[in-house]
Amino acid sequence: MEVESSGSGEPTDTEAEPPERLDLDLLVVGKKMGLSFDEMNMFRVRDLIKFVRIYTGNDEETEVRQANQADFDRW
Numbered sequence: 001m002e003v004e005s006s007g008s009g010e011p012t013d014t015e016a017e018p019p020e021r022l023d024l025d026l027l028v029v030g031k032k033m034g035l036s037f038d039e040m041n042m043f044r045v046r047d048l049i050k051f052v053r054i055y056t057g058n059d060e061e062t063e064v065r066q067a068n069q070a071d072f073d074r075w
Contacts, residue, residue, distance in 0.1 A: 026040075026045070026048055026052070027040065029052050030052075033052070
């Protein structure tokens with residue numbers, strides 16, 4: 001079974017390669033969010049990933065809107 005691309009040339013979330021050291025990435029993100037190592041240790045890995053997605057607004061159900069000229073003009 002082949003993976004479909006989005007056609008834009010950029011990899012989608014399902015096509016992107018996982019980071020080399022997911023454990024370190026999760027620790028860094030957790031610390032940037034203000035969590036202690038003890039607090040991060042209370043999460044399962046999948047719960048910590050879901051928590052990060054909710055915290056950053058990158059939840060799976062959230063659709064990202066492409067910026068248009070009006071957005072740049074307001075900026």
